[in-house]
Amino acid sequence: MAAIDMKNIVKQYGDGFPAVNDVSIDVADGEFMILVGPSGCGKSTLLRMIVGLEDITSGDMMIGDRRVNDLAPRDRNLAMVFQNYALYPHLTVYENIAFPLRLAGMANNEIDEKVRGASKTLELDEHLERKPSNLSGGQRQRVAMGRAIVRDADAFLFDEPLSNLDAKLRGQMRTEIARLQKRLGITTVYVTHDQTEAMTLGDRVAVLKRGILQQLATPRELYTQPVNLFVAGFIGSPPMNFLPATVEGDQLSLPFGTVTLPPGRADRAQGKGLLIAGIRPEHFEDASVAADAQEGSTFRATVDVVEWLGNEAYAYIPFEAPPEVQDQLNQLEKDLDGESMRTQLVVSLDGASTIAEGDEANIWVDARHIHLFDPATGESLTVERPAGADATGGDTAVSQGTPDGDTTVREGE
Amino acid sequence: MKSKMGIGHWIGFVLIMVWCLLPVAWIISLSLKPEAEVSAGSPQFLPKDATFANYKKIFDDSDFTRALINSFGIAIIATVLSVLLATIAAYAIARLEFKGKKIVLSIALAIAMFPVVALVGPLFDMWRTFHLFNTWPGLIIPYMSFTLPLAIWTLSAFFREIPWEMEQAAQVDGATSWQAFRKVIVPLAAPGVFTAAILTFFFAWNEFVLAISLTSTTDSRTVPAQMSYFVGPDPFNPPFSLLATASVIVTIPVLIIVLLFQRKIVAGLTSGAVKG
Numbered sequence: 297m298a299a300i301d302m303k304n305i306v307k308q309y310g311d312g313f314p315a316v317n318d319v320s321i322d323v324a325d326g327e328f329m330i331l332v333g334p335s336g337c338g339k340s341t342l343l344r345m346i347v348g349l350e351d352i353t354s355g356d357m358m359i360g361d362r363r364v365n366d367l368a369p370r371d372r373n374l375a376m377v378f379q380n381y382a383l384y385p386h387l388t389v390y391e392n393i394a395f396p397l398r399l400a401g402m403a404n405n406e407i408d409e410k411v412r413g414a415s416k417t418l419e420l421d422e423h424l425e426r427k428p429s430n431l432s433g434g435q436r437q438r439v440a441m442g443r444a445i446v447r448d449a450d451a452f453l454f455d456e457p458l459s460n461l462d463a464k465l466r467g468q469m470r471t472e473i474a475r476l477q478k479r480l481g482i483t484t485v486y487v488t489h490d491q492t493e494a495m496t497l498g499d500r501v502a503v504l505k506r507g508i509l510q511q512l513a514t515p516r517e518l519y520t521q522p523v524n525l526f527v528a529g530f531i532g533s534p535p536m537n538f539l540p541a542t543v544e545g546d547q548l549s550l551p552f553g554t555v556t557l558p559p560g561r562a563d564r565a566q567g568k569g570l571l572i573a574g575i576r577p578e579h580f581e582d583a584s585v586a587a588d589a590q591e592g593s594t595f596r597a598t599v600d601v602v603e604w605l606g607n608e609a610y611a612y613i614p615f616e617a618p619p620e621v622q623d624q625l626n627q628l629e630k631d632l633d634g635e636s637m638r639t640q641l642v643v644s645l646d647g648a649s650t651i652a653e654g655d656e657a658n659i660w661v662d663a664r665h666i667h668l669f670d671p672a673t674g675e676s677l678t679v680e681r682p683a684g685a686d687a688t689g690g691d692t693a694v695s696q697g698t699p700d701g702d703t704t705v706r707e708g709e
Numbered sequence: 710m711k712s713k714m715g716i717g718h719w720i721g722f723v724l725i726m727v728w729c730l731l732p733v734a735w736i737i738s739l740s741l742k743p744e745a746e747v748s749a750g751s752p753q754f755l756p757k758d759a760t761f762a763n764y765k766k767i768f769d770d771s772d773f774t775r776a777l778i779n780s781f782g783i784a785i786i787a788t789v790l791s792v793l794l795a796t797i798a799a800y801a802i803a804r805l806e807f808k809g810k811k812i813v814l815s816i817a818l819a820i821a822m823f824p825v826v827a828l829v830g831p832l833f834d835m836w837r838t839f840h841l842f843n844t845w846p847g848l849i850i851p852y853m854s855f856t857l858p859l860a861i862w863t864l865s866a867f868f869r870e871i872p873w874e875m876e877q878a879a880q881v882d883g884a885t886s887w888q889a890f891r892k893v894i895v896p897l898a899a900p901g902v903f904t905a906a907i908l909t910f911f912f913a914w915n916e917f918v919l920a921i922s923l924t925s926t927t928d929s930r931t932v933p934a935q936m937s938y939f940v941g942p943d944p945f946n947p948p949f950s951l952l953a954t955a956s957v958i959v960t961i962p963v964l965i966i967v968l969l970f971q972r973k974i975v976a977g978l979t980s981g982a983v984k985g
Contacts, residue, residue, distance in 0.1 A: 349877050369880040382878035386896045395892075396882035443882065 298360035298450040299325045300346060300483060305355035307341050307507075315341045317507040318355075323451075323485060328477050330498035331487045333530070334633040338507040339487045340455055346485060347453050348372050359450055370399075375444035376453040380460065381436045383428040383443075389415075390424040393442040400447075414446040417476070434465045441476070451483035458493065470496060489633075491531050495519070503527050505631055520665075525674035528574045528667060529628050534610065534642050538628070540621040541573035541668065548573060548666065551615040552641075553595035555663050565668045565677040572621055574667035577610065577642045582649035583658035592663040598656045600640070606647055611657070613641040624671045733960075739953035740764070747950045763954040773955065775927040776935035780959070783845055783931060784913035787852040791909045792902060794853070795860035800890065802861065803868035814865075817858035825855065829922045836923055843925045851923075852913040860905035867901030868894065903970045910966060914959075932959050 300323040307316040316338040323329040331339040344350035346357060348369035357364050364372050375396075383392050391398075393414055397407045415421050418438040428436055437457060444452055457473070458466045474497050477484050488494055494501045495515040503510040503518065503526070511518060511527045522528035528536045539550050543565045548555045550573060565571055583594045603610040617625065617639045629635065643659060651657040668677040735754070739747060740763050742756040767773050802810060832851060833842070841847035871894060879889035895902065920934040927935065936955050941948040 347881055349880070368885075369877070370883040370885065374881065376878070376881045378874045378878055380872065380874055382872065382874035384875065384879075384893055384897075386899075395879070399883040399888065399892075443878075447882075 298483060299323060299327075299358075300329075300451055300485065301356075301358040302342070302346070303356040303358065305342065305345060305357065306353045307338070307345060307350065308353040314353075314507050316345070319502075319504070319507070319509045320355075321502050321509065321512060323483055325483055326481045328474075328484045328486065328497060328499045330494040330501040331485065331504060332489065332491060332494040332501055333504035333510075334631065335489060336506065337504040339489075339504050341507075342504070343376075343453055343455055343485060343487045346451075347374050347376050373447075373450045374453055375447055375449035375451070376455065377437075377440045377444050377457045379456045381428075381440040381457075383436055383439055385428050388425050388427055389420060389431070389439050389442075392428065392439055393420075393446050396443060396447045410446050411442075414442045417445065418442050433461050434469060437461065437469055438472075441473075445476070445480065449482070451485065452477070454484065454486040454488075456488055457486075458488070459490075473497065491533065495531065503530060521676075521679040522574075522667065523676050523679055525572065525574070525624070525628055525669045525676075526631055528669070528676070529632055532576055534577050534644070535632075536574045536576050536667070537641050537643075538621075538625055538669075539573045539575065539615065539641065540617050541571045542569065543571060543668070548663075548668075550595075551617075552597050552613075552659075553593065555593040555595075555661060555666065557663055557666065561663075561666070561678060562668065568670065568677070570618065570620060570671060571677065572624065572669040572671050574669060575661060576665065577644035579662040579665040580641075580643040580645070581660045581662075582645045582651055583660040584650075585646045585648050592661050594658050594660045596656055597641075597659055599643075599651055599653060602645075602651060602653050604647070608647050609645045609649055609651070611643040611645055611651060611659075613643060613659075615639055615641060621671055624674070628674075736953045736956050739950055740957045742950055744948065744950050748946055763950050764958075767951055767954050767958070772927050772938070773932075773935060776930050776932045777958070779845070779927070779929055780914060780931040780933075781962075783848050783852070783929070784910050786845070787849045787856070787913040788906050788910040790849070791853045791856045791860055792906045795857055795864050795905055796895065796898070796902060798857075799861045799864035800868055800894065803865045804873075814862075817861055820854060821858035821862075823855075825916075825918050829918060832919070833922055842923060843929050845929050847923050848913075848916075848919060848929060848931070851919050852909075852916065856909040856912050859908055863905050863908070864898060864901045867898040871897050907966065907970050911963065914963060 302319060302321045302323075305316055305319045306314060308314050319338075319342060321329065321331075331342055333339050341350055345352050346359075348364065348367060348371075352365050359372060359374070384395065387395065390411055393411045394407050397410060402410075411424075412421075415424055418441060420435070420438055420442060423431060423435060423439075428439060431439065437460075440457070454473070458469055461469060470493060473486075477497075486493075486497060494503075495518075498515055500512060500514055501518055502512045505526050511523045513521070515531075518527060518531045522531060522536075525538070529538070542549050543557075543562045546557045546559065546562055548557050548562065597613045599611045600614050601612040603612075622639065625639065645651060667679070669675065670677055738754060738756055741759045741761070743758060743760050743762060746757060801807075802814065828851070836842040836847050841850070875893050875897065876889045879893045880886070884892065914931075915933060916931070917933040920931045921937060924930040924934060930938075932955065936952060939948055939952055939955065941951075
């Protein structure tokens with residue numbers, strides 16, 4: 297086991313395009329690190345540079361205290377699970393798992409012991425003599441993991457391992473991977489485009505956009521203190537709402553009305569003119585069912601569509617955005633692999649709410665969780681960079697965030 | 710599904726079998742007839758007096774056995790070398806990006822389409838100068854150059870089907886490039902390798918034009934060429950029964966190989982080789 301330290305890693309392709317640009321990430325020994333971002337953000341390239349399948353243009357890749365930039369994959373002692381599993385179709389499950397051990401020239405009885413151990417851990421015992429083509433997706437996934445854990449590798453690397461599974465299995469395997477990693481306590485780097493996997497699995501998460509590291513933090517910090525528009529929009533499901541806003545003193549004017557911000561929240565936003573306010577859907581509530589409406593404001597708006605899910609409901613409220621904000625939001629959607637849609641507010645309401653489509657409703661907004669972003673740079677004006685741990689802010693987010701975290705899981709699948 | 714085959718299917722099946730196998734049966738029948746029976750005007754289909762005399766006679770003929778050895782030697786060496794080279798070349802073509810890849814492939818195809826007869830004259834002159842005339846290499850080299858293109862095309866198609874990740878997984882698992890190639894890629898491409906081997910072997914085994922033009926003695930003459938030297942005492946009455954016997958003998962290895970390799974090919978195709 298070893299720490300992986302990436303120092304100013306750059307990957308430039310032949311045409312000069314930097315797929316990974318000056319990324320530094322330190323993965324501590326035994327840590328579960330997630331690389332997440334939309335497609336084309338360089339997360340897979342970065343993983344392949346760690347394992348040695350991709351050359352590093354510049355920077356230092358340290359595993360333990362060795363600089364591995366110029367080592368072949370087989371000399372790096374890392375185990376990798378590929379997106380399509382890359383099982384060897386001509387070998388049985390047993391031989392697939394034994395493959396790395398046979399290459400290492402291990403004795404037969406030792407191989408047998410290790411393979412049986414791994415198959416027991418992954419509950420593959422009854423499939424050992426079968427060929428991969430006769431296995432289900434989840435079983436193949438487990439064989440691929442077996443091939444990884446059977447070696448005493450320094451670290452595990454996962455390249456979108458769950459993206460080929462159906463939703464139910466994905467949830468199960470996710471828990472399985474988390475459990476396995478905790479038990480083996482092995483350094484793990486996990487690539488995904490799915491923010492749910494990122495939030496649920498990672499000790500820390502590195503959010504990448506077009507080859508540039510946006511934020512490296514714990515899932516909780518990413519959720520409560522996103523440093524820019526991209527991270528704010530990427531983490532959370534349904535995504536954060538972005539509204540045009542202006543600040544005067546502690547008064548924040550939104551398209552629906554004015555909200556009084558908690559003291560200090562708007563300090564850095566003074567005199568900036570037009571801003572983008574970010575509010576997560578779960579920080580709104582139907583004013584009639586909001587229990588703790590002490591901090592925040594209430595406004596009236598006409599609800600366009602309501603999606604009732606039982607434990608909660610999503611209400612959609614369209615609004616008009618000025619062009620400069622609209623441009624920034626369209627760009628953000630593009631970065632997030634989405635479509636530019638009409639500007640609308642998504643509001644998560646309690647399941648007990650009786651607001652119906654077409655109603656003009658009283659909506660309460662929690663002013664403590666409003667983020668402000670500079671529309672020109674996309675940088676957050678409410679979070680210090682580098683993001684410091686804000687104890688009180690974090691605690692508030694726990695009570696608010698946990699039930700919504702569950703929502704996120706279900707929504708992501 | 711076989712139980713569902715209607716009477717029409719069976720009639721069609723039998724017709725095709727008769728159409729294909731009648732000549733074979735005729736040759737076998739001829740090979741079992743004594744010489745007198747063959748030359749006696751219009752012979753009946755089945756031998757009246759079946760005998761293995763022809764087989765004994767032909768195996769006693771040292772020219773024929775020598776030609777048989779030549780045929781085997783040349784065909785096997787040409788096949789092994791051709792498949793070996795084609796595997797490596799096809800792998801490079803499938804995996805590497807290099808300048809002139811398209812040119813290599815189109816030239817290979819052009820060679821495969823080149824008429825063999827057009828090369829006989831130049832090759833004859835060249836081989837005499839290089840002292841390759843009437844030697845094994847003198848036949849092996851042109852056989853390889855005619856079968857390599859097809860083998861390369863077949864194999865590179867197979868290699869392209871194998872996902873890159875297979876190899877990368879092997880390398881991460883601790884394999885050298887060569888080990889990854891040998892333990893993962895080649896087994897997966899086995900059906901392709903066998904196909905290429907069969908095609909090459911058949912070409913070398915059956916080839917006549919080069920075999921007769923580039924040889925002069927039984928030092929290197931192969932069976933198809935040697936058979937044209939089967940002349941009896943009477944020029945108007947060639948030894949048909951001996952020719953038929955030789956044909957039967959030459960066909961047997963081909964049959965065996967097809968049966969053996971065919972099973973391999975089917976096994977390879979059904980193992981789900983390319984389904985990751």
